[in-house]
Amino acid sequence: MNHNHANYQARLDFVGALLRDKLLLKEEADIVPVQYDPESPFKYNNFVYRVTLGSPVLSSHASSRITPQSTCVPIPDGAKQLIVRLANQETEGMSMANRVENEVAIISLAAAALDGFQPHVVPRVYGWGSAAPKSAQGWIVQELMPGSPLAEVLGEMDLDQKRKTFAQMAALLKGLQSYKLPETITGFGGVTFDDAGRIVGAPMPTVGAGPWPSYEAHFRSRLEASLKKAQDNQYIKGWQPNRLRERLDKFISDGVPAQFHALSSKGDRVITHGDFNASNLLFDPVSGRITGLIDFDFAAILHPSYEFLRSFDGAGGQFRGWYMDEESDEAALRDAKLNGFPSPLPATKADGPVQWEDAKAWEEALEEVGAKRPRTLQGIDAVADVDTVLQGILPWRVTNSDVLKLQTHDTIMQCRDEKEEHLDKLLRRLGF
Known part of the structure; x- marks a missing residue:
């Protein structure tokens, strides 16, 4: 049986007990998984359920409230639907020590940062349970936000509609960047x-370490931890072959400080969503409004550049480090984000990696609201190169247990060799 589906009924029973024991809702409720594929070969980070109550919550039912917790609000009168999120204990690379706490706390900060947006776009949290105790099921009960994933309609929008949507996204990002922590x-x-x-x-759940005194220390810690994990991988073998490991160690000790030297305002700390993409934005096609910013599972407090290293698929793409093919469209886009878009724009190729008009429209939306972006974050290119080394040490296709099962040995080794070549050339370029 698929690993996601193995405990399907047990999770439904848990949600039902949660409704009865924590919310004290005795009536039957309809509990439906959201975007759930029982045959998915990949482990879900969370199991998400839409709960439709048998009758609306009423103020006369004072007992129908979760015990007050930090940053939580009562379930409002008239509420008929809720969202329940269960943290998957089997998710690879996620620390359970403060996983739920981190998400709930960041939601609270984001709600305050985006308080000026009406109607509100950050879901209210009604209650939560930690995943920290051994074998505990972490959970969050929160508001069901209106709308559907922006990813379902973004590709079908014309450029003018995209401009209006990007303007809203940029305003949300600016709000997160400007909030005083x-x-x-x-x-x-x-x-x-x-x-x-x-x-x-506290520790960063996606890393299981931290907090760190600086953005540089955060990257150094992650690089060191990744190399330790790489040591146990049967395909990578710690990157010891071809003496790449010696160069990686030298880069971490000597190269990382040099890479961060040029980063402007390196002490800046902002709320970073970490997965600010169209799949985590809800949208109402009738009003043309973004109605929700959801799923703060990867969120953290980091430098504003980090959001660009991890987010914005579908809106110009993530900001990457050096490309081996310096004549590629991706390399040209990276240069445009740093130095300005050319006029006229390059032609967008059919099924090509860069949608040039979309990328420029996103850049203009960021500029219009005064959001920090690659062109205004001096030194982000050097940080992106560090991040490229970080992601190259533990390539997903060579380390994720679910992906490995879907590939032949030859395919895995081909990917491993390609990553080694990229790391080798990037390190040489950086002087190591």
């Missing part, structure tokens, strides 16, 4: 709640 958050990384309910620095 609580003084209790002093480092880079994840967050959690202290005993007084204040939001404080």
Whole structure:
């Protein structure tokens, strides 16, 4: 049986018990998985359920409330539907120590940062349970936001519609960038709640380490941890063959500080969603409005450049490090984001990797609201090269257990060799 589907009924039973025991809702409720494929070969990060209650929550049912917690609000009168998110304990690379706490705390910060958007776009949290205790099921009960995933309609929009949508996305990003963080958050990384309910620095769940005193320290820690994991991979073998490991060690000790030297405002810390893409934006095609920014599972407090390294698929793409093919469209787009888009724009190729008009429209939307972006983040190109090394050390297709099952040995080794070639040439370019 598929690993996602193995405990399907047990999860439904858990949600049902959650409704009865925590919300004290005794009536039957319709519990339906959201975007769930029982045959998916990849492990889900979370199992998400839409809950339709037998009758709306009423103020007279005062017991129909989850015990108050930090940053949570009561379920409002008249609520008929909810979202329940269950953290998948089997997700690779995610630390459970403060996984739920980090998401709930970041949602609270994002809601405050985007308070000026009406109607609100960040879902309200009604209650949550930690995944930290051994074998505990982490959960979040939150507001069901209106709309459908933007990813379902973005590709069909004309350029004018995309411009209007990008303008809203840029305004959301600007709001996250401009928010003044609580003084209790002093480092880079994840967050959690202290005993007084204040939001404080904590390990970054996607890494299982942190918080760090600097953005540079965050990358150095991740590079070192990745090399340790690479040591146990049967295909990579710690990158010891061909003496690549020695050069990687040298880059971490000597190269990383040099790469961060040119980064402007390296002390800036902002809310980073970490997966700010069309699949996590909800949209109402009738009003043309973005109605929700959801799924803060990968969110953290990091430098504003980090969002561009991880987000914006469908809106100009992520900002990448050096490309081996310096004549490629991807390399040309990277240069355009740093130095300005050419006029006229290059032609968009059928099924090509770059949608030039979309990318320029996204850049103009960012500029219009004054959002920090690659062109204004001096030194982001050097940081992106560090990130390229980081992602090259543990390539997904050579390390993820689900992906490995779908590939032949020859395919895996081909990918491994391609990554080694890229790492080798990038390190040479950087002087290592």
